[in-house]
Amino acid sequence: MATARLTLDPGFRVGDLNRRLFGSFVEHMGRSVYTGIHEPGHPAADADGLRQDVMDLARELGVTLVRYPGGNFVSNYRWEDGVGPAADRPIRxxxxxxxxxxxxxxxxxxxxxxxxxxxxxxxxxxxxxxxVAEAMDLLEYANHPGGTALSDLRRSHGVAEPHGIRLWCLGNEMDGPWQMGHKTAEEYGRLAAETARAMKRFDPTLQLVACGSSNAYIDTFASWEATVLEHTYEHVDMVSLHAYYQPVDGDVDSFLASGAEMDQMIGSVVATADHIGAKLRSKKKIKLSFDEWNVWYQSRFPGESALEWRTAPRLIEDVYDTVDAVVVGSLLITLLRHADRVDVACQAQLANIIAPIMTEPGGPAWRQTVFHPFALTARHARGTVLRVEPRSPVIETARYGEVPALWATATYDEESGDVAVFAVNRDRTSPLTVTLDLRPLPGLRVAGHVVLDGSGAAAAAVNTREEPDRVRPTAVDGTRTEDGRLTVELPPASWSMVRLVTA
Structure with a gap:
């Protein structure tokens, strides 16, 4: 059996864990909103038509932040259409x-x-x-207390107190030719800078996210970020990243190593941002907002031009298997490993659209396989992310070359002394024995060990309306510490979490 080793030491830290890493995304797209989070008349809906079963699952998922209303949708959206008496709102x-x-x-x-x-x-x-003008109108409507035309309009709509929204995206994927109002980097950078300048004149404490590249393969990747940040560096707080992953031509080995691509993308954007910061002689460090990420089988989507004009169509409702859940767990590990620069992350999306939560109109809501690694990571990752550098065997992938079989991270809560270890075995043919040196953190004992095993017949298992709990983490008995060390067996193509607490 292959073996790997890693050491947990509280003296070696990546950075404090920002709870905003456990964000999600709700876009006016398909059934994300309508029959997703909002369905008047549903047995579980409250007086405002909000599905309480979905709210309960979102809380269980551990979501801390939600991006809204898009996505591609926002680039053609008039926010004014969605306020005021519902009967008076226009259909668009x-x-x-x-x-x-x-x-x-x-x-x-x-x-x-x-x-x-x-x-x-x-x-x-x-x-x-x-x-700029429309962005400022929305900001005034949402955040000003009262006494102006737009803040008083909000009050007349039954919302007396300002919403106090602190975090704002300056558009969405403006580098993409598919985007309504697509712009060059120069055009967008200038517009984003002027919008940011105006919004911070309203409230300098707002946090603003400039659009980065929509993916790492578009021709303008990195040059887009460089040009946009030349304009916006001193006016924004973050730059966005978007990435989706799927097996290409059935290459599951590379798919399991998707975290390597996310890791490289983050490093490239950090390097580009820091280059512009140095060029501008700025003392500021731009943070990252990875505000769209997930497994998405885009090869199954025929494209927007193939769609018919419908209300809340069933659109991009991927059903995830256990291997997909392992990949999602590995992407969460990657985000944690960059906690020093990634301040926000949003798994796209929350309900129905490539989502951890599925719903049926008039019927139940249930957890997809990918729900579980997100929920457990959000629940147990606390405090500081430790700098974990495993010594691991490598596997060969067609897409990324050699990658370590073990992809892992750990968090340490200094106040309680608790540690959570998250690990993926990317090798889908061989198990992996991992030894953790815990001597720098004496007195720890195992409080729990769970695994999502994506090997063999379990790889293709999915959760459905009829079998909502077919795939869920399995508890592993007998995992113990001995002489300041912990040995864990990782099945092939698996995600694992081990919780350690002070004895």
């Missing part, structure tokens, strides 16, 4: 997803949902077909 065409948008759900409904669910809002403004 959404050109992003070729859907009919009723606007029955808008800003105030989302803020009600966010408050009841206990998540922080991350609001996006339209810098595709709109600009």
């Amino acid at each position: 065409l959404d050109y992003a997803w070729r859907s009919i948008e009723s606007n029955a759900f808008g800003l105030n409904e989302f803020m009600t949902w966010a408050g009841r669910t206990g998540v922080e809002p991350m609001m996006a403004v339209n810098l595709g077909t709109r600009g």
Whole structure:
């Protein structure tokens, strides 16, 4: 059996864990909103039509932040359409997803949902077909107490207190030709800088995210970030990253190593941002907002042009198997390993659209396989992310070359002394024995060990409405510390979590 080793030492730290890493995303797309989080008349809906079963699952998932209302949708969106009496709201065409948008759900409904669910809002403004003035109007409506036309309009809509939204995206994927109002880096950088300047004149404590590249393979990757940050560096706090992963041509070995690609993308954007910071002689460090990430089988999606004009169509509702869940666990490990620079991350999306939560109109809600590594990581990762550098055998992948079989991280809560270890065995043919040296953290004992095993017949297992709990983490008995060391057996193609507490 292959073996690997790593040491946990509280003196070697990546950085403090920002709880915003456990964000999600709700876009007006498919059934994410309508029959996802919002379904008036559903047996589980409250008086405002918000599905409480989905709220309960979102809390269990551990989501701390939700980005809204897009996504591609925002670049063609008039926020004014979604406020005021529902009967008076216009029905519009959404050109992003070729859907009919009723606007029955808008800003105030989302803020009600966010408050009841206990998540922080991350609001996006339209810098595709709109600009500075419309962004400022939205900000005034949402955040000003009263006494002005737009803040009093909000009050007349039954929302007396300002929403106090602190975190804002300056558009979405403006580098992409598919985006309504697509711009060059120069065009977007100038617009984003002026929008940011105006928004911070309203409130200098707002946190703003400039659009980075929509993926790492677009021709303008890195040069886009460099140009945009030349304009916006002193006016924004973060730059965004988006990435989705799937097996290409059935290459599961490379798919299991997707974290290597995410790791490289983060490193490239950090290097680009720091280069611009040095060029501008700035003392500021730009942070990263990885505000779209997930497994998405884009090869199954025929493209927007193939869609018919419908209201809340069943769109991109991928059903995830156990291997997909292992990959999601590995991507979470990657984000934690960059906790010093990644301040925000949003798994896209929350309900139905490539989501951890699935719903049926008028029916139940259930957890997809990918729900579990997210929920357990969000629940048990606390405090500081430790700098973990495993010594591991390597495996060969067609897409990324040699990668370590073991992909791991750990968090340490200095106040309680608790440690959580998260590990993936990327090798889908061989188990891996991992020895952890815990002597720098004396007195720890195992409080729990769970595994998602994606090997053999379990690899293709999925959760469905009929079998909602077919795939879930399995408890492992007998894992013990001995003489300051812990030995853990990782099955092939598996995600594991070990919790350690002070004896």
